[in-house]
Amino acid sequence: MLGCVQPAVTSRVLASVIDFRPIAAVLGVLLAVLGTTMMIPALVDVLAGEDDFIIYAATAAITVFVGLSLWLAGRTGEVELLGLRQAFILTTLSWVLLSLFAAIPFMWSETRLSFADAYFEAMSGLTTTGATVISNLDDRPPGILIWRAFLHWYGGIGIIVFAMAFLPMLQIGGMQLFRAESSDKSEKVLPRAAQLAKGILGTYVALTFICGLAYMLAGMDAFDAVAHAMATISTGGFSTHDASIGFFHSPAIEYVAIVFMITGSLPFLLYVRVLAGDFSRLFANAEVRLFLGLAAVFTLISMFEQVRGGIAEGETALRHALFNVVSLMSTTGFVTVDFTDWGPPTDALYFILLFLGGCTGSTSGGMKMFRIAILGSALVQHLKRIVYPSGVFPVRYGGAPIDDSVVASVLSFGFLYLASFAVISIALNWFGLDLVTALSGAITAIGNVGPGIGPHIGPAANFAGLPDSVIWILSFGMLLGRLELFTVLVLFLPSFWRR
Amino acid sequence: MLGCVQPAVTSRVLASVIDFRPIAAVLGVLLAVLGTTMMIPALVDVLAGEDDFIIYAATAAITVFVGLSLWLAGRTGEVELLGLRQAFILTTLSWVLLSLFAAIPFMWSETRLSFADAYFEAMSGLTTTGATVISNLDDRPPGILIWRAFLHWYGGIGIIVFAMAFLPMLQIGGMQLFRAESSDKSEKVLPRAAQLAKGILGTYVALTFICGLAYMLAGMDAFDAVAHAMATISTGGFSTHDASIGFFHSPAIEYVAIVFMITGSLPFLLYVRVLAGDFSRLFANAEVRLFLGLAAVFTLISMFEQVRGGIAEGETALRHALFNVVSLMSTTGFVTVDFTDWGPPTDALYFILLFLGGCTGSTSGGMKMFRIAILGSALVQHLKRIVYPSGVFPVRYGGAPIDDSVVASVLSFGFLYLASFAVISIALNWFGLDLVTALSGAITAIGNVGPGIGPHIGPAANFAGLPDSVIWILSFGMLLGRLELFTVLVLFLPSFWRR
Ligand SMILES: [K+]
Ligand SMILES: [K+]
Numbered sequence: 001m002l003g004c005v006q007p008a009v010t011s012r013v014l015a016s017v018i019d020f021r022p023i024a025a026v027l028g029v030l031l032a033v034l035g036t037t038m039m040i041p042a043l044v045d046v047l048a049g050e051d052d053f054i055i056y057a058a059t060a061a062i063t064v065f066v067g068l069s070l071w072l073a074g075r076t077g078e079v080e081l082l083g084l085r086q087a088f089i090l091t092t093l094s095w096v097l098l099s100l101f102a103a104i105p106f107m108w109s110e111t112r113l114s115f116a117d118a119y120f121e122a123m124s125g126l127t128t129t130g131a132t133v134i135s136n137l138d139d140r141p142p143g144i145l146i147w148r149a150f151l152h153w154y155g156g157i158g159i160i161v162f163a164m165a166f167l168p169m170l171q172i173g174g175m176q177l178f179r180a181e182s183s184d185k186s187e188k189v190l191p192r193a194a195q196l197a198k199g200i201l202g203t204y205v206a207l208t209f210i211c212g213l214a215y216m217l218a219g220m221d222a223f224d225a226v227a228h229a230m231a232t233i234s235t236g237g238f239s240t241h242d243a244s245i246g247f248f249h250s251p252a253i254e255y256v257a258i259v260f261m262i263t264g265s266l267p268f269l270l271y272v273r274v275l276a277g278d279f280s281r282l283f284a285n286a287e288v289r290l291f292l293g294l295a296a297v298f299t300l301i302s303m304f305e306q307v308r309g310g311i312a313e314g315e316t317a318l319r320h321a322l323f324n325v326v327s328l329m330s331t332t333g334f335v336t337v338d339f340t341d342w343g344p345p346t347d348a349l350y351f352i353l354l355f356l357g358g359c360t361g362s363t364s365g366g367m368k369m370f371r372i373a374i375l376g377s378a379l380v381q382h383l384k385r386i387v388y389p390s391g392v393f394p395v396r397y398g399g400a401p402i403d404d405s406v407v408a409s410v411l412s413f414g415f416l417y418l419a420s421f422a423v424i425s426i427a428l429n430w431f432g433l434d435l436v437t438a439l440s441g442a443i444t445a446i447g448n449v450g451p452g453i454g455p456h457i458g459p460a461a462n463f464a465g466l467p468d469s470v471i472w473i474l475s476f477g478m479l480l481g482r483l484e485l486f487t488v489l490v491l492f493l494p495s496f497w498r499r
Numbered sequence: 500m501l502g503c504v505q506p507a508v509t510s511r512v513l514a515s516v517i518d519f520r521p522i523a524a525v526l527g528v529l530l531a532v533l534g535t536t537m538m539i540p541a542l543v544d545v546l547a548g549e550d551d552f553i554i555y556a557a558t559a560a561i562t563v564f565v566g567l568s569l570w571l572a573g574r575t576g577e578v579e580l581l582g583l584r585q586a587f588i589l590t591t592l593s594w595v596l597l598s599l600f601a602a603i604p605f606m607w608s609e610t611r612l613s614f615a616d617a618y619f620e621a622m623s624g625l626t627t628t629g630a631t632v633i634s635n636l637d638d639r640p641p642g643i644l645i646w647r648a649f650l651h652w653y654g655g656i657g658i659i660v661f662a663m664a665f666l667p668m669l670q671i672g673g674m675q676l677f678r679a680e681s682s683d684k685s686e687k688v689l690p691r692a693a694q695l696a697k698g699i700l701g702t703y704v705a706l707t708f709i710c711g712l713a714y715m716l717a718g719m720d721a722f723d724a725v726a727h728a729m730a731t732i733s734t735g736g737f738s739t740h741d742a743s744i745g746f747f748h749s750p751a752i753e754y755v756a757i758v759f760m761i762t763g764s765l766p767f768l769l770y771v772r773v774l775a776g777d778f779s780r781l782f783a784n785a786e787v788r789l790f791l792g793l794a795a796v797f798t799l800i801s802m803f804e805q806v807r808g809g810i811a812e813g814e815t816a817l818r819h820a821l822f823n824v825v826s827l828m829s830t831t832g833f834v835t836v837d838f839t840d841w842g843p844p845t846d847a848l849y850f851i852l853l854f855l856g857g858c859t860g861s862t863s864g865g866m867k868m869f870r871i872a873i874l875g876s877a878l879v880q881h882l883k884r885i886v887y888p889s890g891v892f893p894v895r896y897g898g899a900p901i902d903d904s905v906v907a908s909v910l911s912f913g914f915l916y917l918a919s920f921a922v923i924s925i926a927l928n929w930f931g932l933d934l935v936t937a938l939s940g941a942i943t944a945i946g947n948v949g950p951g952i953g954p955h956i957g958p959a960a961n962f963a964g965l966p967d968s969v970i971w972i973l974s975f976g977m978l979l980g981r982l983e984l985f986t987v988l989v990l991f992l993p994s995f996w997r998r
Contacts, residue, residue: 017986088886129839132853146968154764159736171888194704218525277744348924348926348937349925351928352925374916375918378911379914379918380992383907384992384994385670386670386985386989387587387989387992387995388581388583389670404795404903404907406882407907408906408907409881411911412878414880414914414919415910418914418921419878419917421915422851422854426847426850429846429847429850430847431873435846435850435938436935439938468508486881486882486885490885492644493883493886496886
């Protein structure tokens with residue numbers, strides 16, 4: 001490519017050699033942390049008398065060793081001055097590489113997954129998707145269950161830090177809107193990430209602790225409470241039982257899940273402010289209001305449909321409606337009842353919910369509330385501009401007019417989101433899935449929700465037994481959606497790598 | 500609404516009372532023309548000895564009478580100075596009102612359709628969709644068959660004039676890009692429309708004539724040749740046989756159909772230039788090149804899939820592939836074989852094809868080639884801008900950089916197209932259609948293609964027997980898609996009607 005005559009002068013002037021050392025250093029630290037925490041499932045399996053403990057210990061040693069080597073190799077690089085392209089590579093590589101090491105226990109322990117399935121399970125955890133290829137969860141050693149819970153808990157804090165520290169700088173999908181929020185205009189991504197991580201980690205741990213306590217009070221044993229608290233706050237949705245939350249047959253547990261799935265879907269930065277005594281900020285937030293408003297509307301519709309269809313009534317209908325709507329909107333993907341038996345209108349309803357997602361800077365996936373709001377406003381203003389070409393119709397968000405470049409970013413994101421959904425659906429259909437399974441599989445992967453629709457990957461089933469090609473496409477879809485599409489896709493630009 | 504304190508000062512200042520007289524006058528003329536042409540099926544049924552001739556004569560009288568009354572009521576208005584909002588109302592009302600009168604023969608003649616079904620059939624004709632609720636076509640009187648053929652032939656010329664004269668002025672979905680092409684910057688929509696209609700009508704009639712002749716040479720009888728020529732050039736796709744083009748079992752007829760479906764999908768203004776001796780313009784056009792290129796690629800894929808699946812080989816595989824790809828990309832919707840038996844990869848392929856459409860200023864529907872090209876370029880440039888925030892990356896179309904406002908229009912259109920598809924799919928599913936039928940029904944309506952996918956509305960079936968709610972939603976979808984979404988949607992803006 002070098003030296004060939006092309007009109008891409010601008011990008012060539014701007015680009016320079018990418019220094020991989022700071023990337024290696026940060027990846028090394030992340031791997032070392034991941035490896036260290038593998039001692040938790042090891043410990044749990046020792047206590048339970050399971051042989052798998054040795055697998056975790058061995059994998060921990062390998063992971064920590066590779067992590068430290070990477071850190072040593074890279075630490076001479078100037079980590080503080082991480083550039084834009086390095087930030088993109090680091091982010092995507094973090095999820096790709098950590099999934100690789102996180103997958104090892106799934107292959108070597110008694111679950112004996114193939115490499116494709118193990119990588120899927122790890123990626124599903126670290127992207128907080130919670131789609132699983134492991135059946136008979138109830139009979140598995142506790143180590144593997146706590147390892148899955150830990151993976152999405154780790155992915156959840158990772159994504160909050162990524163969304164708060166990286167995305168606004170990277171101007172991805174309209175996230176530059178949230179740049180002002182930080183009152184720190186520094187271009188140095190990493191110091192800011194480290195500082196944010198510290199601030200949010202405390203809240204994250206505290207909320208998980210409170211959630212676990214609430215589950216115990218509602219009747220879970222300590223182990224299930226810990227695992228489900230991690231799955232709930234991270235909106236991951238891995239359960240320790242095949243029947244998910246439905247296993248417990250407990251309205252109290254379902255209400256606890258509802259409350260903390262919502263907690264996981266709201267902007268975590270707000271909690272830091274709420275803890276500082278500023279409660280009003282929580283409900284003044286435009287995304288929070290839209291999320292709660294939409295959840296209320298969809299719950300009423302779903303409740304009405306259940307009553308009309310003679311499926312349930314009263315508190316039961318309300319609870320099922322609330323649980324399913326919040327589970328899908330928060331992109332947790334917990335299941336209590338198999339709603340696929342409820343007939344066509346419910347299919348359609350849940351298909352919409354798979355697209356929405358929660359708020360920015362939370363652990364939830366999907367398109368996110370602020371984009372839904374901006375897309376809505378942009379279309380209305382566009383219609384007005386068509387009718388009155390000389391009028392001025394600014395797109396507004398939370399009452400304030402927003403910049404055209406943000407609108408363009410959000411429109412690009414909106415279109416690309418739907419286009420990625422289409423392309424991945426088609427790819428899944430191509431490799432043999434029927435259309436409903438392909439469509440719902442694509443959106444549940446990109447939206448990081450978990451369950452799909454239909455007999456194969458619906459609420460009552462899991463992703464076991466799908467062909468490897470499908471499993472790899474779904475893993476890629478989860479990565480793509482979790483990193484807001486653009487972070488991954490820029491790496492496919494030839495000009496990204498050009499000197 | 501009037502007088503209430505609102506921040507919408509701009510729109511109120513710009514808006515004024517809408518003068519409906521010029522709208523009524525133009526609608527009157529269009530109705531009178533429609534009514535007069537109803538004498539054609541009347542004549543055909545007289546010759547065939549069918550009783551239905553009296554129905555057409557009666558409907559013709561009613562339609563011409565209403566048309567002349569409207570024209571008399573409105574002719575005092577200054578038609579020459581048709582404003583922007585009047586143009587929107589006129590366009591949508593043309594299709595809504597003409598469908599109403601065109602539907603009468605379907606209710607009163609021996610087909611005895613319900614009002615919902617008759618309106619659907621008329622709208623399907625005038626929007627060149629070609630989805631039908633009439634079974635046993637082979638045994639129907641010739642009058643009804645020629646009436647259906649005439650409807651989409653009428654709709655086809657209507658949409659070309661609309662796209663060339665109205666849309667660029669209305670700045671809809673990026674169509675302002677084609678404003679320069681006309682080298683007439685006048686804001687007076689109607690005189691321009693009349694002038695364009697005259698120029699293009701000749702070409703349209705000539706191409707239909709040549710197509711009919713070719714069909715006869717390939718073995719069709721005169722009646723079938725006329726009906727299918729009208730269906731082909733208008734990319735409408737109504738046939739005189741339930742088995743569509745498949746009825747003839749003639750490769751020659753299939754190749755004629757392929758050639759003229761492509762003809763119907765290219766910009767008609769180019770034919771005027773080609774006739775003036777400027778052949779090179781045809782293949783220099785960016786949309787034409789993209790259309791032919793994509794058709795070639797998809798044909799090769801489809802051919803490969805047939806050979807791989809052992810369905811067909813050699814010339815048969817090529818012909819089937821070419822026919823199906825061109826039929827769907829041109830949004831004609833002719834059918835030769837039921838490709839739904841070909842298994843998952845073909846489903847996916849045809850699902851993509853339902854979205855694409857042909858070129859601007861042709862009779863085809865769908866998203867259109869220039870938007871596909873601009874969306875592709877916009878996404879790549881957006882990715883580059885993310886990586887190099889200080890670089891300059893203009894979106895290009897046909898080699899030339901295009902304005903940001905056009906890009907924003909196209910992005911809005913692209914997102915709204917996919918969103919309309921989603922909303923209509925969900926509405927169809929809500930009213931009881933299974934997911935595949937709902938999804939393919941929605942896109943085949945919005946894209947004005949015709950057949951969907953699945954056992955109910957697939958290539959081997961038709962739209963008969965669907966519930967009225969579904970039929971009305973599909974009729975609305977056809978109108979929405981045919982008028983490029985925005986033309987219809989602006990009418991739902993409260994500020995459109997505000998003084
Ligand atoms: K999830
Ligand atoms: K059609």
